[in-house]
Amino acid sequence: MPLTQLFAHLAFILLLPPLMLGIIVKTKAAFAGRVGAPLFQPYHDIVKLMRKGVVLSRTTTWVFVAGPIICLVTALMAGLMVPLGYQRAPIAFAGDLVFFAYLFGLGRFFTVLAAMDTGSAFEGMGATREATFSCLAEPALFLGLLVLAKRSASLSLSSMLGGPLAGTWQGAPAALVLVVVSLFIVLLAENCRIPIDDPNTHLELTMIHEVMVLDHSGPLFGMISYGAAIKLCVLGAVVVRTAIPFGTGSGLGDWALFAAGMAALAVAVGVVESVMARLQLKHVPSLLVAACLLSGFGIILLVR
Amino acid sequence: MNEILALAAVAIAASSGLAAAVCWRHPQAGDRVFVGSLLLASICGLAAAARAIFNVGVGGWSRPWGVPGGALAVEVDALSGMFLLSIFVVAPLSAIYGASYWSARDNPSTAPRLRAFYGLIVAGMALLVVARNSILFLLGWEVMALSAFLTITTEEHLPAVRETGYVYLVATRVGTFFVFATFAVLRAETGSFSLSCSTLDASTPRATAIFLLGLAGFGLKAGLMPLHVWLPGAHAHAPSHVSALMSGVLIKMGIYGLMRVCSFFTNIPAWWGEIVLLLGMVSAVLGVAFAIGQHDLKRLLAYHSVENIGIIVIGFGVALLGRAMGQAELVALGLAGALLHVWNHGLFKALLFLSAGSVIHATKARELEGFGGLFRKMPWTTVAFLVGAVAICGLPPLNGFVSELFVYLGMLRAGSMSLGMLGVSAALGVPVLALVGGLAAACFVKVIGIVFLGSPRGIHGRDAHESPRAMLGPMTILAALCALIGAVPELVAPVLRNATSAWLGTQSAPSLSTLAPLRAVSWTNLLLIVAVFACGAVTLRGSWITNAVRGPTWDCGYSLPSSRMQYTASSFAERIVGIFSFALRPRTRAPDITGPFPLTASFESRVPDPVLDLWILPASRWSARVAASFRWIQRGSIHLYLFYIVGTLLLMLLIWR
Numbered sequence: 028m029p030l031t032q033l034f035a036h037l038a039f040i041l042l043l044p045p046l047m048l049g050i051i052v053k054t055k056a057a058f059a060g061r062v063g064a065p066l067f068q069p070y071h072d073i074v075k076l077m078r079k080g081v082v083l084s085r086t087t088t089w090v091f092v093a094g095p096i097i098c099l100v101t102a103l104m105a106g107l108m109v110p111l112g113y114q115r116a117p118i119a120f121a122g123d124l125v126f127f128a129y130l131f132g133l134g135r136f137f138t139v140l141a142a143m144d145t146g147s148a149f150e151g152m153g154a155t156r157e158a159t160f161s162c163l164a165e166p167a168l169f170l171g172l173l174v175l176a177k178r179s180a181s182l183s184l185s186s187m188l189g190g191p192l193a194g195t196w197q198g199a200p201a202a203l204v205l206v207v208v209s210l211f212i213v214l215l216a217e218n219c220r221i222p223i224d225d226p227n228t229h230l231e232l233t234m235i236h237e238v239m240v241l242d243h244s245g246p247l248f249g250m251i252s253y254g255a256a257i258k259l260c261v262l263g264a265v266v267v268r269t270a271i272p273f274g275t276g277s278g279l280g281d282w283a284l285f286a287a288g289m290a291a292l293a294v295a296v297g298v299v300e301s302v303m304a305r306l307q308l309k310h311v312p313s314l315l316v317a318a319c320l321l322s323g324f325g326i327i328l329l330v331r
Numbered sequence: 332m333n334e335i336l337a338l339a340a341v342a343i344a345a346s347s348g349l350a351a352a353v354c355w356r357h358p359q360a361g362d363r364v365f366v367g368s369l370l371l372a373s374i375c376g377l378a379a380a381a382r383a384i385f386n387v388g389v390g391g392w393s394r395p396w397g398v399p400g401g402a403l404a405v406e407v408d409a410l411s412g413m414f415l416l417s418i419f420v421v422a423p424l425s426a427i428y429g430a431s432y433w434s435a436r437d438n439p440s441t442a443p444r445l446r447a448f449y450g451l452i453v454a455g456m457a458l459l460v461v462a463r464n465s466i467l468f469l470l471g472w473e474v475m476a477l478s479a480f481l482t483i484t485t486e487e488h489l490p491a492v493r494e495t496g497y498v499y500l501v502a503t504r505v506g507t508f509f510v511f512a513t514f515a516v517l518r519a520e521t522g523s524f525s526l527s528c529s530t531l532d533a534s535t536p537r538a539t540a541i542f543l544l545g546l547a548g549f550g551l552k553a554g555l556m557p558l559h560v561w562l563p564g565a566h567a568h569a570p571s572h573v574s575a576l577m578s579g580v581l582i583k584m585g586i587y588g589l590m591r592v593c594s595f596f597t598n599i600p601a602w603w604g605e606i607v608l609l610l611g612m613v614s615a616v617l618g619v620a621f622a623i624g625q626h627d628l629k630r631l632l633a634y635h636s637v638e639n640i641g642i643i644v645i646g647f648g649v650a651l652l653g654r655a656m657g658q659a660e661l662v663a664l665g666l667a668g669a670l671l672h673v674w675n676h677g678l679f680k681a682l683l684f685l686s687a688g689s690v691i692h693a694t695k696a697r698e699l700e701g702f703g704g705l706f707r708k709m710p711w712t713t714v715a716f717l718v719g720a721v722a723i724c725g726l727p728p729l730n731g732f733v734s735e736l737f738v739y740l741g742m743l744r745a746g747s748m749s750l751g752m753l754g755v756s757a758a759l760g761v762p763v764l765a766l767v768g769g770l771a772a773a774c775f776v777k778v779i780g781i782v783f784l785g786s787p788r789g790i791h792g793r794d795a796h797e798s799p800r801a802m803l804g805p806m807t808i809l810a811a812l813c814a815l816i817g818a819v820p821e822l823v824a825p826v827l828r829n830a831t832s833a834w835l836g837t838q839s840a841p842s843l844s845t846l847a848p849l850r851a852v853s854w855t856n857l858l859l860i861v862a863v864f865a866c867g868a869v870t871l872r873g874s875w876i877t878n879a880v881r882g883p884t885w886d887c888g889y890s891l892p893s894s895r896m897q898y899t900a901s902s903f904a905e906r907i908v909g910i911f912s913f914a915l916r917p918r919t920r921a922p923d924i925t926g927p928f929p930l931t932a933s934f935e936s937r938v939p940d941p942v943l944d945l946w947i948l949p950a951s952r953w954s955a956r957v958a959a960s961f962r963w964i965q966r967g968s969i970h971l972y973l974f975y976i977v978g979t980l981l982l983m984l985l986i987w988r
Binding site for chain 2: 152
């Protein structure tokens with residue numbers, strides 16, 4: 028892989044994720060008729076958190092500190108496996124999609140453990156919700172990737188998303204639409220967006236992700252926020268590359284198209300957050316099972 | 332040479348308990364002699380296994396034997412070697428641990444007996460994996476199964492242990508019946524009791540009978556889902572190092588038997604693979620779902636054995652399907668996943684049972700709800716349990732991920748090749764395995780969160796202490812092996828290939844390095860570890876972590892948090908148990924809260940085993956009632972029984988002459 032492409036990849040995955048959050052917030056503000064926070068506010072927030080001090084609960088152990096670290100590292104590693112801007116990812120091998128999905132599993136394992144480490148009822152509540160819903164989100168992610176693998180006859184994200192997939196919009200458009208919708212639901216669930224979870228709610232009793240990190244403060248919370256932004260960007264890249272599998276032919280044009288796709292995705296998330304209410308917690312599993320079923324139909328369409 | 336080494340290992344292991352009993356005056360010396368002789372057996376066994384898995388000196392050894400139909404036929408091929416290696420890694424480590432955990436000094440009345448039968452279990456297992464004669468196999472099988480009964484009932488003064496032992500005994504007798512029947516039909520098909528054939532026709536009715544009987548008999552020992560009834564109780568009530576041995580290697584003997592029996596046939600039909608795959612999926616999903624509902628630490632781990640046997644069987648199902656469709660790469664990936672998971676599960680489940688044993692040793696309790704905050708008192712045990720938990724959840728960078736990756740790759744390949752509906756049915760295992768991974772993570776987060784993290788709930792472990800080095804040492808070795816296989820999976824690739832070739836019999840398996848991205852996984856795992864430690868080092872060197880303010884848990888501003896306000900194991904599991912309530916049938920007793928000032932109330936929920944409670948126990952009660960009407964035959968007089976035997980034999984001789 029040429030060095031410039033590697034730098035472009037790293038720069039994108041390191042610098043741009045908070046911007047997606049900014050776009051989502053702006054979209055929601057536009058729907059509500061407000062001006063909204065500046066587009067770059069998430070950067071300021073993360074920098075501010077990094078400068079603050081830390082309060083640690085006396086109950087906690089090193090697991091509490093390990094949670095944010097592993098969460099951030101796994102999100103970054105996953106970022107190295109997903110192809111951005113119509114080129115191969117820096118880490119690509121047959122079967123990397125399993126590694127990709129399990130990296131999020133590892134990050135979640137330690138985030139949830141860090142929540143349990145505080146011994147708080149609220150964080151236990153968030154932990155059990157996160158553990159339960161992610162169990163159902165993972166099969167949906169794998170089913171979606173299975174459809175893409177079947178269509179492209181490849182087991183690496185870098186060769187699955189892109190080239191071979193481009194013909195699918197002519198060959199099997201229905202299957203691809205189903206997969207894109209399914210992956211979009213997974214993206215919303217994994218990144219704690221409405222209708223699964225509301226990142227801005229005020230009542231801890233109704234939260235999932237935010238309530239797990241109540242005790243994290245300062246740089247530790249900054250790492251969590253940054254890691255969450257990267258996760259949104261990484262899963263977003265999978266959705267964008269599935270929905271727009273064709274390139275323009277020129278390197279710069281590819282990057283522009285990809286960036287436009289990511290911005291459009293952020294707007295789409297913002298629109299969903301504006302027009303929908305959060306689901307009752309007991310209805311979340313049905314939505315995730317629906318995401319599995321959509322991809323299941325996709326497989327049936329491909330083998331019929 | 333291999334065979335002699337293996338037989339020497341069997342003989343030394345079998346006599347290790349007797350050797351220890353010689354020093355009955357000095358309990359500690361007895362423990363040392365036992366561990367020493369088991370280590371000696373392991374050196375022989377490991378030498379045989381290592382030579383076999385690298386295809387050195389594979390031949391076979393046979394001597395006549397006076398038993399009708401029997402022959403002392405022994406062979407250590409790469410497939411036997413895989414299982415032999417697993418036995419002789421886990422058994423000595425658990426024995427070293429056991430010398431402190433259940434030392435003869437503290438338990439003078441039970442320890443000698445426990446040692447003797449522990450050695451016999453090891454000997455029985457080693458014998459059956461190298462036996463090439465049905466009768467010799469059954470000898471090993473029975474020695475293993477009955478010795479296991481006598482170790483499970485070590486604490487026979489407790490009613491629950493006796494009850495569990497009885498369930499195990501009945502289950503293993505039924506299993507042995509099916510294994511006998513399998514070999515009887517095999518004898519009818521091949522005309523001999525030999526277990527070294529690879530050219531049988533799988534399309535005959537007898538072949539179908541052999542497969543189904545073998546699946547029932549070996550599935551019972553392995554603990555496949557509807558046949559798992561004996562497993563949770565037996566693992567929970569046995570001493571922890573015996574649980575480690577049983578869960579780590581003993582139940583794999585069922586897997587070995589199933590693999591060996593299937594290797595006799597050439598043209599395996601696709602439905603064999605489909606059935607095995609389906610059973611594996613059911614075991615994996617329901618095993619982990621039941622595990623989440625458990626409140627007993629060791630019972631919970633036992634249900635995870637059902638789950639992991641399910642994963643192994645899914646891999647084997649993919650291999651059988653691949654064989655039916657003539658796809659060598661599916662066979663290679665599926666069988667490599669299954670065999671490596673046999674090793675891996677042996678390592679991390681033994682690690683988990685030994686860590687759980689340390690907790691039980693220190694607190695004298697197994698009930699999850701009473702623990703909390705044990706991290707501060709037992710830091711090394713916590714780390715060991717954490718390593719085992721990450722490994723069993725199949726998360727990178729440890730060994731569980733590698734074996735699950737093989738199975739995933741097999742299924743994904745089956746899905747992405749154009750193999751029609753058969754390929755798709757194999758690929759349906761992909762979301763199932765993903766679901767199992769997620770559920771396992773939820774379950775182990777629950778255990779670690781409730782037992783080791785948070786603040787003490789004040790019921791168990793007030794005076795808990797870290798385990799002695801003799802117990803931590805074996806745990807460290809197991810954890811290191813988990814990390815080694817995870818970091819350098821290329822080490823095991825040639826071994827797995829040889830074992831697959833041995834299973835296939837005639838043709839040789841394709842190289843795994845070309846099928847699975849082992850080197851890339853290795854580098855990515857190393858990058859992950861380096862990145863986590865680098866990020867950790869940067870974080871911990873920052874001034875803000877040293878200047879951190881210590882305070883109580885935030886708890887949304889509540890100023891007097893108490894440990895009773897923490898989430899409990901039941902409340903953590905409640906949501907997932909609810910999703911699976913169609914199969915789990917949880918029993919809850921919730922209070923009726925009325926009025927603004929309710930009185931003291933209590934809530935209780937538990938997940939019993941529906942197969943045992945709803946099917947088998949009522950069926951047994953019914954059969955006991957029916958059998959009661961034949962009680963007049965039983966007079967309790969030995970002369971009468973001798974008469975029955977003579978009469979039956981004469982009758983059979985008259986009929987079949």
